[in-house]
Amino acid sequence: MIQTAQQAYPAPRDLSYDTPVLVTERLVLRPPHADDAVDLAAIANNRQIAEMTSRMPFPYNLSDAHSFLEGCLAGEHEGYIYAITLADTGHLIGFAGLELRERSGGFELGFWLGEPHWGSGYATEAASALIDQAFRSTDAERIHAVCRTVNARSRNVIAKCGFAFIGLDEIDTIAAGRVPVERYSLDRAAWLTRKER
């Protein structure tokens, strides 16, 4: 039987969770699509990224990309998951999310960028947009963030978004095992104060 391109590769679907497109100065944050798999696998296959996140494996194969995207499309992640793309080209450069995570007891911010895109301020721009979206469209009182104690780049992003340090902890990761982490939180009042400045 002859398969059409559409049968062989289903058309993109939006996440079931309400994830409106967010536009910033240089970025478009949009729901992940099934056809992001090849680009996702290409930028995610990096030990330095996997070891700083809790759920990314290394090596990161096309099948890992497919199962992550299928999980997104099936609504397995409670919260917002965004593909971070460059506004001028549409190029996929990373992912960011605000997920309801039991270990944080509320929304937890997560983000990563493909290594060629580090050092341009994109992570802070994306994270800020997600935080604004969460406080504006939900009644969450605070947002949490967690980073490994060795992750200076992530700590920098978290600090630039206005989070306050709340303590040390340990978490399990796929790529690096059990690791010490720093916990941060940003409450609605602190976010509002920053917005009013």
Ligand SMILES: CC(C)(COP(=O)(O)OP(=O)(O)OC[C@H]1O[C@@H](n2cnc3c(N)ncnc32)[C@H](O)[C@@H]1OP(=O)(O)O)[C@@H](O)C(=O)NCCC(=O)NCCS
């Ligand atoms: C964490 C991670 C996303 C940070 O990326 P990053 O590029 O360092 O962070 P930003 O996008 O905010 O860029 C910051 C730097 O870009 C530079 N920059 C260049 N142009 C800029 C601009 N227009 N605006 C802001 N910063 C700019 C600055 O040097 C800035 O560093 P500074 O704040 O010390 O001055 C990235 O290192 C990563 O993906 N790491 C692996 C996964 C990971 O650790 N995820 C987080 C898990 S908790």
